[in-house]
Amino acid sequence: MLDPKTLKKDIDSISENLKNKKYILDKKEFLEIDQNRKNIIIETEELQSKKNIISKDIGSFKADGKNFENLSLEVEKINNFLKEKQELLIKAEEDFYNFLLNVPNTLDENVPVGNSEKDNVIIKYSDNNNLEESKQGDFIDHSEIGKKFGLYDHEIASQMSGARFSLLFGSLANLHRALGYFMIDIHINNHNYTEVNVPLIVNSDSLTGTGQLPKFKSDLFEIKNKDNFFLIPTSEVPLTNIFRNKILLEDDLPILYTALSTCFRSEAGSYGKDTKGLIRQHQFDKVELVKAVNPGNSAESLETLVTHAEKILDLLDLPYRKVLLCSGDTGFSSAITYDLEVWIPSQKAYREISSCSNFKDFQSRRLNIKFKNKLSKKKEYIHTLNGSGLAIGRTLAAIIENFQNENGDIVIPEVLRPYMNNMKLIKKVNGK
Secondary structure, eight states, X not given: OOOHHHXXXXXXXXXXXXXXXXXXXXXXXXXXXXXXXXXXXXXXXHHHHXXXXXXXXXXXXXXXXXXXXXXXXXXXXXXXHHHHHHHHHHHHHHHHHHHHHTSOOOOOTTSOOOSSGGGOEEEEEOTTOOOXXXXXXXXXXXXXXXXXXXXXXXXXXXXXXXXXXXEEOHHHHHHHHHHHHHHHHHHHHTTOOEEOOOOSEEEHHHHHHHTOTTTTGGGSOBOTTSTTEEEOSOTHHHHHHTTTTOEEEGGGOOEEEEEEEEEEOOOTTOTTSSOSSSSSOSEEEEEEEEEEEOGGGHHHHHHHHHHHHHHHHHHHTOOEEEEEOOGGGSOSSOSEEEEEEEXXXXXXXXXXXXXXXXXXXXXXXXXXXXXXXXXTOOEEXXXXXXXXXXXXXXXXXXXXXXXXXXXXXXXXXXXXXXXGTTOOEEOOGGGO
16 A cells, blocks of 8 residues: 555655556545545644533533533534534545545566567576576477376366366376475475464455456355355465564564465466466465565565575476566566576466565555564554565476477486485386
């Protein structure tokens, strides 16, 4: 949520900033809502002041033995007016809050202006991006490879759960599990994150706090027999909500949390895209990284966060590139986002495998998360950041396609072998 004081003060410049995010701020509506709220507050205060004066007069009349019936009737009228104003103020505050909830975060000054992913800026390629050969050849999709190995099935999964679900068997299921354990171990042992086991069900307040609600309700799986509860779309939601309504000590910052969890997304608006395989599933596993930091360190913290996600790709020896998203492709809650995109040979394209964002104080205002500044002694909003470290299904897909050898077997990356009883290859079932 934007700071309403800043929004009122700099409404024209903020409006121009948000245009680059393809959002048109209704300045007139905002100012009218704000003024209506102010007017009710002023009228309420005037009525309360008048009531206080009359109440003092009643006290004086009582002391002097005078009749104060008319004054009591006046107080009763004022009380009725105050009740009406209180109801109007509640409605005005709701309108004000709901307007702010639907305004996206402003863009960081370093975000390039652009309309779509075509305008994103490639920052770098990984050291192993010699892809000329794979760009020229014909490569089988990871789901087809999995089928030939007898280790992947989406048809049975579709019968039991519907489209965009998959079954993994044997060594592919093992490799999927190994990836999650490996990623978590790296982030805990090398990057100093604290592992958290999170709930997979959260309430609407939690999703509102991180920015998924109200705008992205159609992307969520809602629990129908329990009002206002949803399956998590990412463990960013429970991890960030750990700090809700807290005042942190400056010396405790930064706080780094990570979680390996199953995530659920309806994939609204993606009809016809990636309908097979592990790229776009309704249910998928992901390692999430969340940071709560001092605002003065948030830009540097984002760069570090990206390197943490990159480290996983480097250790797995997967070709990837780092991309700075343009204004039109930057998400609702984010001020600035880097994507890491892994090479998928069968698609001859890079696909997002991690999205790392700095939300600045956008989420902390919604969740009321502050820290006590040691110098000023004032309470200030923290900055929150998050990123995928990584999406496991997409990582598995990239390994299957990038590490198939001449014999058709899948070479297991060396760093994963200790998690798989030192297995080096995944071979076709019965040598098929």
